[in-house]
Amino acid sequence: MPAKRSYHHGELRAALIQASFDLLAESGLQRFSVAAVARRLAVSTAAPYRHFPDRAHLLGAVSTTAAHDLRAAIAEAAGAAGENPAERLAAVAGAYVRYVTRTGAGFHVIFAAELYQLHDEARREQTSALMTTLIDLATAAGRAYREAVPLVEATIAIGHGYASLYADGFFARKDATVDEIANRAVDAARTLISDWPRPGAPAGRRPA
Structure with a gap:
């Protein structure tokens, strides 16, 4: 399992958005989730919720x-x-x-x-x-x-x-x-x- 990564406040928000595009391009909208984006960035599943309260x-x-x-x-x-x-x-x-x-x-x-x-x-x-x-x-x-x-x-x-x-x-x-x-x-x-x-x-x- 990949190690968890850390991001500065503004960097994580931008990284979440970019990772979302990558996930959509690979898997489509139906498989899109906050947890899947977090896994893609190797951050905790709780980390995205500091910027986005939900999907x-x-x-x-x-x-x-x-x-x-x-x-x-x-x-x-x-x-x-x-x-x-x-x-x-x-x-x-x-x-x-x-x-x-x-x-x-x-x-x-x-x-x-x-x-x-x-x-x-x-x-x-x-x-x-x-x-x-x-x-x-x-x-x-x-x-x-x-x-x-x-x-x-x-x-x-x-x-x-x-x-x-x-x-x-x-x-x-x-x-x-x-x-x-x-x-x-x-x-x-x-x-x-x-x-x-x-x-x-x-x-x-x-x-x-």
């Missing part, structure tokens, strides 16, 4: 960091996609795949149901900023707000689906790297966006 508060801190970092990854990918608004939005799916396969912290963590009753202003600010960035990308692609929200949901669903299939070992070929899967997600999102009805377009017809 929800630790997961909330992870959610806050994840929302901030995913937003930054999306902004970077959109910038690299160039000036075309549809390409910038499609890039979201690829950024999502890359981020989630690395950290395990997708929307299922950022917006976990158990966090709904958690009063955390920092988390609220970061999740709101993330959604604002996504909605802005969709509206820039010519969608009104009422169309932008479901389009964002669908784009994220593509990224999440590809990331989940990758994590589950669905892509068995040796050349199915994260980058390749991310590119497939971008291609799928590009098709989705091009087929998504524009305001006033007749139902069932592909927009020009």
